[in-house]
Amino acid sequence: MRRYKSAFDIFKRELSNIFGDRSLFLISIVLPIFYAFFYGTIYMNKQEVDIPVAVVGAWQSEVTSNFAHKIEASEKMHIAYYAASIEEAKILLEKEKIEGIIYFPENFTRNVKLRKQTDIKLLVNNSRFLLSTSINLTLNEIIIDFTNKKREEIFRLSGNSYEQAQKLSEPINLNFIRLSNIANTYGDYLLPIALILILQQTLLIATAESFAKENQENKLFFLIRRTNNRLQNILLGKGIIYLFIFSIYAAIYFHFIYNFFGLYFREITFTFFISIVIYLFSIISMGFFFGSFFKKKIYVLQILVFSTYPLFFIAGVSFPIADQPIFYQWISRLFPSTPFYEIFFKIGHFGANINEVLPQLLNLILIGILSIIFFYTRMWYLNNRLKKRKI
Numbered sequence: 361m362r363r364y365k366s367a368f369d370i371f372k373r374e375l376s377n378i379f380g381d382r383s384l385f386l387i388s389i390v391l392p393i394f395y396a397f398f399y400g401t402i403y404m405n406k407q408e409v410d411i412p413v414a415v416v417g418a419w420q421s422e423v424t425s426n427f428a429h430k431i432e433a434s435e436k437m438h439i440a441y442y443a444a445s446i447e448e449a450k451i452l453l454e455k456e457k458i459e460g461i462i463y464f465p466e467n468f469t470r471n472v473k474l475r476k477q478t479d480i481k482l483l484v485n486n487s488r489f490l491l492s493t494s495i496n497l498t499l500n501e502i503i504i505d506f507t508n509k510k511r512e513e514i515f516r517l518s519g520n521s522y523e524q525a526q527k528l529s530e531p532i533n534l535n536f537i538r539l540s541n542i543a544n545t546y547g548d549y550l551l552p553i554a555l556i557l558i559l560q561q562t563l564l565i566a567t568a569e570s571f572a573k574e575n576q577e578n579k580l581f582f583l584i585r586r587t588n589n590r591l592q593n594i595l596l597g598k599g600i601i602y603l604f605i606f607s608i609y610a611a612i613y614f615h616f617i618y619n620f621f622g623l624y625f626r627e628i629t630f631t632f633f634i635s636i637v638i639y640l641f642s643i644i645s646m647g648f649f650f651g652s653f654f655k656k657k658i659y660v661l662q663i664l665v666f667s668t669y670p671l672f673f674i675a676g677v678s679f680p681i682a683d684q685p686i687f688y689q690w691i692s693r694l695f696p697s698t699p700f701y702e703i704f705f706k707i708g709h710f711g712a713n714i715n716e717v718l719p720q721l722l723n724l725i726l727i728g729i730l731s732i733i734f735f736y737t738r739m740w741y742l743n744n745r746l747k748k749r750k751i
Contacts, residue, residue, distance in 0.1 A: 374570065392606070411459050465479060570647075570648070571647070573657055626708055652735075
């Protein structure tokens, strides 16, 4: 146990540093919880409702009037204006008073009654793609329902029974089952990766700042000398406390915060627990390695804060990894958030076992091993350089 005494001393010293340094305290203790709730509450409602649209030609007949009532009755859309002309509606769209225009041509009712093909024109503001997608999907659902009922009406007039007419009007019945993001909301899709990145970035910045603090206060040689050349004790002593703190945060995230925001997650399996531990320790090793290159804590904050968005984009959330350039695919695999998010998604949504997440788990382990090797090599280099300076 004597060989680990220095690790225990470093542990106590790091604990004192965290609670004695305002910056470290904020990043390690306050921000992981604050940001989780801050970002989470932005998407508290999770989905868009009552999106304002304008309807042109709604009152030309009973058919278009009924169609307009169905649009108004939908959860997603709200008819904010009944425009007299398409030009008037376009002005409203340009002024951003509405997000879309639903236009019934003058011949719409006549074509429906004559059982001819007809059109409904939809104009949307594509600069806000989530809203335009919701309008498009909702309108398509209403049109499909309207079309099926018209077909059913025709078949019943042809002498078919009610049940026969239903089957003939819908010969193929689509049974659409969502295996993930069951509520089909942007909040349920985005929040999990946001929470994972918050956990990663706060831990990465905290550990990097911790090591930059040693450089800033010229205490790195003292820290290395205290280990009696057992450099692994630096990683062990400093790392254990961050592993402990952020393991608690991970438990809070995947239990309390997920329940609070109503996010779907099956269960914490043993495989997922091991993945969390490897994930956190990989970040800790990486953070210490990065931090050893900085002379001041503020430089760590300035550089690593701006890495959050690039990591978000290359993690495959906004755009699939397989469709990204090969260079970015390789870069994304060098950061723990990418394989961990895939593990989280497969286990949390599909209940995958260890064999089904083995490639991602091996990716995570490899990142952890490389981070430890890089950190140890860096400490060995700094130890030799500091020894020469002292001589």
